[in-house]
Amino acid sequence: xxxxxxxxxxxxxxxxxxxxxxxxxxxxxxxxxxxxxxxxxxxxxxxxxxxxxxxxxxxxxxxxxxxxxxxxxxxxxxxxxxxxxxxxxxxxxxxxxxxxxxxxxxxxxxxxxxxxxxxxxxxxxxxxxxxxxxxxxxxxxxxxxxxxxxxxxxxxxxxxxxxxxxxxxxxxxxxxxxxxxxxxxxxxxxxxxxxxxxxxxxxxxxxxxxxxxxxxxxxxxxxxxxxxxxxxxxxxxxxxxxxxxxxxxxxxxxxxxxxxxxxxxxxxxxxxxxxxxxxxxxxxxxx
Numbered sequence: 001x002x003x004x005x006x007x008x009x010x011x012x013x014x015x016x017x018x019x020x021x022x023x024x025x026x027x028x029x030x031x032x033x034x035x036x037x038x039x040x041x042x043x044x045x046x047x048x049x050x051x052x053x054x055x056x057x058x059x060x061x062x063x064x065x066x067x068x069x070x071x072x073x074x075x076x077x078x079x080x081x082x083x084x085x086x087x088x089x090x091x092x093x094x095x096x097x098x099x100x101x102x103x104x105x106x107x108x109x110x111x112x113x114x115x116x117x118x119x120x121x122x123x124x125x126x127x128x129x130x131x132x133x134x135x136x137x138x139x140x141x142x143x144x145x146x147x148x149x150x151x152x153x154x155x156x157x158x159x160x161x162x163x164x165x166x167x168x169x170x171x172x173x174x175x176x177x178x179x180x181x182x183x184x185x186x187x188x189x190x191x192x193x194x195x196x197x198x199x200x201x202x203x204x205x206x207x208x209x210x211x212x213x214x215x216x217x218x219x220x221x222x223x224x225x226x227x228x229x230x231x232x233x234x235x236x237x238x239x240x241x242x243x244x245x246x247x248x249x250x251x252x253x254x255x256x257x258x259x260x261x262x263x264x265x266x267x268x269x270x271x272x273x274x275x276x277x278x279x280x281x282x283x284x285x286x287x
Contacts (some may be wrong), residue, residue: 031053032048034208038182041202042202044201046074046226048226079204085098095109096109103143103144105173111137115131134159239250
């Protein structure tokens with residue numbers, strides 16, 4: 001029995017001696033913080049700064065370091081909220097957004113590979129075929145107008161295996177986009193154990209959580225408690241919808257009809273004093 005115990009302890013001792021110590025304090029996480037709030041045609045545009053932290057082995061210990069820094073832009077009218085895009089990697093390559101001549105633009109960039117030709121050849125009397133692939137990049141530019149994002153341009157870049165490219169995207173507009181510069185100030189409200197600030201929007205009051213929020217690495221910004229509204233005297237978290245939910249649908253008369261949906265989540269009970277403050281804020285804003 002003693003011999004078996006010694007045989008078991010030898011590999012354990014080896015692991016302790018030759019493998020570095022692991023700090024239990026380090027875990028990958030995301031940090032979100034509202035950096036500015038501005039107004040666009042009665043809508044509230046919230047700029048959210050984002051830091052992504054990962055763990056790295058340094059001198060035998062796990063320590064955290066910043067891996068990604070970028071900013072998201074979220075647009076809300078008090079009833080709905082939409083992820084417009086952002087700036088900073090990797091958002092610059094997939095969903096850049098910003099202002100040009102005081103107009104809000106959103107860009108969506110998608111890339112994929114597709115077969116453009118099948119090549120057939122014969123080996124030892126047997127026919128074989130294989131596909132030739134090309135890389136495709138599609139860029140769509142949207143402009144915010146009449147409460148929805150209308151598609152103003154679409155271009156496609158194609159790259160072949162031999163290096164030949166067919167490009168009609170010059171990315172000029174994307175390079176000129178700027179983050180929000182104007183800011184609006186709301187009414188601070190200390191409720192729900194958060195630093196909530198109220199802003200009057202086109203279709204209601206928006207409550208913005210201006211505290212620093214730390215979440216697990218697996219949580220999407222759409223699930224972070226950042227933006228709230230009021231429904232029947234109750235505070236509800238506004239779900240952050242994708243841009244496709246607010247793109248314009250043309251009617252027969254050419255009128256833009258926003259394609260929207262509502263999916264509110266109740267997070268707390270009624271607050272009579274809070275509702276009075278919000279109504280007061282709305283009345284003052286409308287006077």
